[in-house]
Amino acid sequence: MEILITGVLLGGTYALIALGLTLQYGVARIMNLANGETLVAACFGAWLLFTAAQISPLWGLLIIAPLGFVANGLIYAGLLRPLVRRAVTQGALEVDAILATFGLLFLFEGAMHLIFGGSFFNYQFLAVPFELLGESYALNRVVAFAAAAIISVLLAFFLYRTRFGTAIRAVAVDPDAARLVAIDVEFVALFAFALGGAITACGGALLSTFYTFEASMGGIFMIKALIIVIMGGVGDVRGAVLAALILGVIETLVASLVDPGLTLTATYGLFVTILLFRPQGLFGGAAG
Amino acid sequence: MLEIERVSVRYGRHQALFDVSARLERGRIAVLLGANGAGKSTFLKAIGGLVSTRPGASIRVGGIEIAGLPAHGRVEAGVALVPENRGIFRSLSVAENLHLGGYAQRARADGGARLGQVLNLFPRLGERLGQTVRTMSGGEQQMVAMGRALMSHPDFLLLDEPSLGLSPILSQEMFRTLRRIADETDVGVLLVEQNAKLSLGIADDCYLLENGHIAGQGPAEEMKRSPDVLRAYLGEEVVPG
Numbered sequence: 001m002e003i004l005i006t007g008v009l010l011g012g013t014y015a016l017i018a019l020g021l022t023l024q025y026g027v028a029r030i031m032n033l034a035n036g037e038t039l040v041a042a043c044f045g046a047w048l049l050f051t052a053a054q055i056s057p058l059w060g061l062l063i064i065a066p067l068g069f070v071a072n073g074l075i076y077a078g079l080l081r082p083l084v085r086r087a088v089t090q091g092a093l094e095v096d097a098i099l100a101t102f103g104l105l106f107l108f109e110g111a112m113h114l115i116f117g118g119s120f121f122n123y124q125f126l127a128v129p130f131e132l133l134g135e136s137y138a139l140n141r142v143v144a145f146a147a148a149a150i151i152s153v154l155l156a157f158f159l160y161r162t163r164f165g166t167a168i169r170a171v172a173v174d175p176d177a178a179r180l181v182a183i184d185v186e187f188v189a190l191f192a193f194a195l196g197g198a199i200t201a202c203g204g205a206l207l208s209t210f211y212t213f214e215a216s217m218g219g220i221f222m223i224k225a226l227i228i229v230i231m232g233g234v235g236d237v238r239g240a241v242l243a244a245l246i247l248g249v250i251e252t253l254v255a256s257l258v259d260p261g262l263t264l265t266a267t268y269g270l271f272v273t274i275l276l277f278r279p280q281g282l283f284g285g286a287a288g
Numbered sequence: 289m290l291e292i293e294r295v296s297v298r299y300g301r302h303q304a305l306f307d308v309s310a311r312l313e314r315g316r317i318a319v320l321l322g323a324n325g326a327g328k329s330t331f332l333k334a335i336g337g338l339v340s341t342r343p344g345a346s347i348r349v350g351g352i353e354i355a356g357l358p359a360h361g362r363v364e365a366g367v368a369l370v371p372e373n374r375g376i377f378r379s380l381s382v383a384e385n386l387h388l389g390g391y392a393q394r395a396r397a398d399g400g401a402r403l404g405q406v407l408n409l410f411p412r413l414g415e416r417l418g419q420t421v422r423t424m425s426g427g428e429q430q431m432v433a434m435g436r437a438l439m440s441h442p443d444f445l446l447l448d449e450p451s452l453g454l455s456p457i458l459s460q461e462m463f464r465t466l467r468r469i470a471d472e473t474d475v476g477v478l479l480v481e482q483n484a485k486l487s488l489g490i491a492d493d494c495y496l497l498e499n500g501h502i503a504g505q506g507p508a509e510e511m512k513r514s515p516d517v518l519r520a521y522l523g524e525e526v527v528p529g
Binding site for chain 2: 166176178180181
């Protein structure tokens with residue numbers, strides 16, 4: 001039970017990170033390999049705000065999320081939109097986008113290494129025990145989970161209950177048809193990419209409250225997010241949330257029952273299993 | 289009035305359209321006939337903003353120039369396009385397609401009334417509102433596509449071969465519905481067709497497109513009897529005299 005709850009608490013933050021990636025890939029059609037760098041930058045941002053200005057990471061979200069939005073928007077408008085415009089086919093765009101964002105990954109990782117060095121960082125935020133069902137958990141993990149849940153619900157409300165959210169989902173389903181019903185596909189793609197960046201940044205800021213981070217961990221988290229997205233089905237919000245919780249639980253299981261060094265192995269094992277047996281994702285129907 | 293002037297389109301070195309002009313009034317149906325590769329689909333895409341036109345082209349809706357607008361802006365200006373591949377959301381339901389069809393600003397008021405109108409034109413869609421479009425027959429998908437386009441409250445409807453893949457009976461039904469759309473909703477319909485006989489039967493005006501040039505135009509009644517049309521599109525021997 002303790003493992004289950006710890007895993008779910010971790011999965012909540014994973015869900016945010018993956019929702020960011022699934023928005024970028026599902027709507028803007030960019031497989032953003034540099035997504036993990038947004039996460040790491042948000043970790044450092046939250047750390048800076050907390051240690052230098054005594055701003056709680058929760059209030060820090062109000063600064064970090066808009067920064068993530070603007071930074072990712074600029075990356076899309078400056079670097080990726082030219083690729084989208086010149087791409088002849090979807091396949092060509094995916095290859096170009098993967099190469100371009102792979103380059104960005106190294107660029108940002110190097111930049112953060114230069115600024116912050118290679119050492120590990122953490123800070124003490126709400127590092128007090130919290131009683132839940134007879135066991136005690138770190139309060140920062142519980143708060144991070146609650147914040148992640150609230151942000152996910154707000155995102156789902158936006159996507160499923162508002163007019164612009166409907167347009168975003170329509171572009172995810174079929175950009176060509178979306179143009180024909182007066183949806184500005186270029187703008188929606190830009191917005192979704194920026195919003196995905198903001199959501200991932202929120203995930204990073206929350207992660208930093210209970211997780212020791214360092215400049216070069218972006219790649220690993222990008223892989224985790226990618227696995228969650230593929231497990232959940234590309235562009236599927238419910239699937240991403242459920243897959244994130246599953247991944248959180250499995251990682252915690254392996255770390256506490258087997259060996260903490262094997263978590264990544266477990267993650268990949270799960271990934272390969274899903275790819276072999278449900279390549280369309282947990283909830284995905286037959287390919288259209 | 290939809291006024292199209294000097295539309296030229298190039299795909300790389302190949303020029304598909306040369307200074308094509310046409311005009312269409314609301315409530316009327318114009319059919320564009322031509323052989324495969326004559327540039328018919330390109331013409332509709334150029335009006336809908338899916339391919340770019342060469343400088344000098346002018347497309348006006350009610351006097352307002354739309355040639356510089358992107359595709360979504362042209363829908364807002366009142367031009368709805370149903371392309372060759374139908375342009376529908378295949379993985380969504382009929383109801384969701386119609387709902388998205390009404391996304392345009394211009395369609396926001398009285399969307400409910402417009403839905404009623406569409407379901408009155410296509411009663412079949414009313415029975416299938418919850419069905420995923422991908423699982424429907426070709427004829428039903430065409431109804432979804434036309435219904436989706438009408439939901440955007442267009443002044444002009446552009447249709448690329450709506451009878452493609454339909455049985456003769458379904459085609460006849462579809463053309464009768466087109467006539468009703470023009471008569472009852474005051475929408476101007478520009479139709480690209482292979483089926484010259486049926487389309488000329490319901491159209492008011494006709495344009496002939498050959499190798500990217502307008503080769504002839506006139507009232508559909510006259511064009512039906514023109515020797516060129518008879519020979520090229522209706523497959524009939526021309527009897528002199």
